[in-house]
Amino acid sequence: MAELIDLGEFGDGFRRDPHPVYARLRERGPVHRVRLPGVDSHFETWLVVGHEEARAALADPRLAKDGRKIGITFLDEELIGRHLLTVDPPQHTRLRGLVSRAFTMRRVEELRPRIQRITDDLLDEMIPRGRADLVDSFAYPLPITVICELLGVPEMDRAEFRKMSTEAVAPTSSESEHAAFTRLAEYLVELIEDKRCAGPTGDLLSDLIRTTAEDGDRLSVGELRGMAFVLLIAGHETTVNLISGTVRTLLAHPAQLAAVRADMSLVDAAVEETLRYEGPVENATFRFAAETLEIAGTRIVRGDAVMVGLAAADRDGLRYPDPDRFDLHRDTRGHLAFGHGVHYCLGAPLARLEARTAIRTLLERAPGLAPDGPPGDWLPGMLIRGVRTLPVRW
Template sequence: MTAEAAHKEFDLPRDFAQWLDPYPLLAEMRAESPVHRARLRGKVDVWVITGYDECVAALNDARFSADLEAAPRITAGLPPERRRNVLMESLLASDPPDHSRMRGIVAKAFTARRVAELAPRVREIVDELLDAFAADGEGDLVEGLALPLPIAVICELLGVPFARERFRYWSVGLAMPPADGATLERADAARAEMIEFFTEQMALKRAEPGDDLLSALVTAHANEHVSDDELVGLAIMLFLSGHETTLCFLANAVVALLTHPEQLAALRADPSLIPRAVDELLRYDGPVARGVARFTLEDVPIGGTVIPRGEMVVVAIGAANRDPARYPDPDVLDIHRENNPQIGFGHGIHYCLGAALARLEIVTALEALLRRFPDLALAVPVADLPRRPGMLRGLASVPVTFTPERPR
């Protein structure tokens, strides 16, 4: 089938990831074809890959670039600062050899040992956050846990001061899709402030390095071929990816369990299942539901379709993770599911470097919630939960009730 062959064209609205249930539309798209045209936000023509095998193939194929500059049709008309800025120097928006060089630097600093050493502190942070509202019998799991937990952890990992409201403003500003001028201006302001902040922090680490990830990156910077812009881009990427996706995933996971009481009961009966459940919860309703963007460096045949050079491609993670060709009963949440190679953390060279840290935080938080609040329940119907604005699939608030804890 050629790129010009007729397909039904789907429209992916700006708020698509925040629908109560976006998966029927993804299923309809996948049933039509694993690869076809769509219109993003009503104005951007893109290609969408929805089949599991096709998504994995695209994420492993060097002809699908992460660099926006590979798609001049998409970048035409954008001012230079929006076509190329410090965030474009990060791992998320680069290809080999630059990607390989920078990933190697981060991998040397962001080790399994460093993550494992954080485990006791993560448990302390979770319990401190739950202590703050445990005696109330009610609380908001986003404001009380899902938002501050990953911010506090990534700040400790990086070795930077914790500033909850400032970090919240930055992450929302940069996670919103560029739908209008006001959103772009907010993103520009957030990006400028983050660049200034991390530039100052790196200067402090050069003067007085510590046992933290940012100091390790600064040390690597002195020994490796990496520019100042690349170093700042790496720091910002670690900050954003280290908390925004975890925030959304934790809220989604708790709501999924509270709306599937039989699965929740199984976890309460056997908490050792929680690590396996994390994979299933990520497959079932992960934060990157819409997918990740790639850009074709040449004409690429995939899924019976040829995608022309210079096109924007959305690799629809949410569709792949519910592909019936890969998963029996894909719309069923099953924490006992075996052979579950979900791609919620990505695949190939762009596989999430922070996956181990995210798992540690989610597992620790779920263990504490199940242990401390045996009758945890949603305080409002799931349809009334407000969605978090932005490109990730997440919730702005998750009000819950439970039997109050006695002061310890």
């Protein structure tokens, strides 16, 4: 039997900085049996911390996303419905194909002027104040505005949606998590019905309701709800923390920040190195062994849960020399911040576009950007990596 490592025993320090723990685990091997901390403290899973092993696991069809194959369902499935993160091919291929017909690269590129305009408007309001919480004033409202406009979510619903989505991805308790998913499900049902009754409006959700494959296939009501859930949650929560995480990391590395200020062409490199060094998704959502298999010589029995450590893998010294050093000139190719394989993040191009636009414009308009006190608390759980607040001045 593999040793069971209780991650909860590392206390609050593990939430603030899990990387030393992941480094010690990697020294002992690329795969470990762990018990999760916090809300999921009863849950045991295999944790993959090596880069090569993580990349292989993310693309291994024997590791299913569909827990129903081994008799497991999770809260989001029960209350929201099945979606891209909870199904495998051929169902996943079908769903992704349908959404890809509406959520195209061309559509993302067409958002570039609007993303710049939203960025400028937010900074027009923020810059005269001289100081702000960057999360609340900039990193959050930019991606939530973009994704809500893209999907057609009314502006007046966005404040309430923020509360629901944050609790869903970084729950503070089992009860609040259940309540958040319940409210999200009810909201999405109403939103989809409103869109259906309104007729074509040009937004992505309206298009998804009417998208038809060549064989006449369409998304069902439940699938639409699941798709809206994934696009709304993944479409902004990760980008919030990518923007704030890039700024936080640059402020913590003054020489690297000075290099970016001197050469704005390094903004793209700063975003990519942040994705590797401190990406917004700490661990991929669970996979389940649909059959008994081995990962790096470790036997994974059918039915076992497997969690792929994206943050751990991207600090593997076998893949990235001196991995704990933030280096704008590093070759970051192959990082796993957006996943790998058939479940590679559908919204990666949009997230990169938003983050690059946000960081470049912020540094241009606030050349004196500096910390204004310590960052706020880290978000709970092991899914999203980010802080609740980031005080800055300029």
